[in-house]
Amino acid sequence: MKETRMGSSVVPSAAERGSARLKFLLVLALIGAALFVGVQYVPVAYNARVFESFMQDTVNTAAATDKNSAWVEQQLRRGFEDYGVPDDAAVSVGVNNTRLEAAVQYSHTLSLVFTEYDYDFDRTVRSSSAVTGKK
16 A cells, blocks of 8 residues: 655555545445335334234134134234235134134235345234133
8 A cells, every 4th residue: 555644644545545435335325225125124024013913912802702713804804904914815713722723824025126025924823711612
């Protein structure tokens, strides 16, 4: 590295000028790409997490109030639009070992300029209390 001293500061040679600008642009591009991916991914992941909580609340409510499986499926399908779940999502509801279970599976494709990412949602929730089977 060839340096010339001017007073107390070091002046870079002509070959080194601009390297900081290039590094800055690369870092800026990486931050921009990370922000873009985050803007695409975070809402889908957040909606999936909130929908899972909705699923759990629905099966717990159904078990506590003696609602049947058809009611649970109907409530879950009503929530699809609110939570960004596609209409063709697979829903199965049933009783397993005296607990009400609901399973939902779907895939959401995220377009990331150069590639696509499939966010797969496959969750099963069980009621916290046993189903009495009165209805």
